[in-house]
Amino acid sequence: MNKPASKQIEVQIMGQSYLLACPVGGESSLLDAVERVDTAMCRIRDAGKVKARDRIAVLASLNLAFELSQKESAPATPTAPSHGTTLNGAAAGTSPQAKTRLDDLMRRLDQTLGSDGQLL
Numbered sequence: 001m002n003k004p005a006s007k008q009i010e011v012q013i014m015g016q017s018y019l020l021a022c023p024v025g026g027e028s029s030l031l032d033a034v035e036r037v038d039t040a041m042c043r044i045r046d047a048g049k050v051k052a053r054d055r056i057a058v059l060a061s062l063n064l065a066f067e068l069s070q071k072e073s074a075p076a077t078p079t080a081p082s083h084g085t086t087l088n089g090a091a092a093g094t095s096p097q098a099k100t101r102l103d104d105l106m107r108r109l110d111q112t113l114g115s116d117g118q119l120l
Contacts, residue, residue: 005024009022014041014042014045020034036064037064043060
């Protein structure tokens with residue numbers, strides 16, 4: 001018989017359970033990704049400015065995508081220590097321009113989500 005191409009793994013993100021499909025052999029990578037997402041979402045939640053889970057998820061995904069794009073566009077030099085800058089502005093060292101862009105993004109997100117706070 002053929003081995004299954006994927007398996008299901010139950011994970012917790014911000015206290016909520018999710019059943020995720022995972023390629024066989026990719027469990028470690030998936031669990032690392034879950035840990036990053038959970039950490040990012042909990043950090044935003046714990047900052048206390050955003051309460052809705054869907055908004056926290058959007059901000060966390062934007063922060064992670066921003067960090068990834070920074071790493072991809074960085075020149076191939078030895079890694080410098082991180083200064084903890086994120087899009088949500090919670091970290092020290094956020095520039096006024098980034099804060100303005102974040103405020104604009106938050107306004108547009110609020111308008112898009114409307115009063116029901118639902119993304120989908």
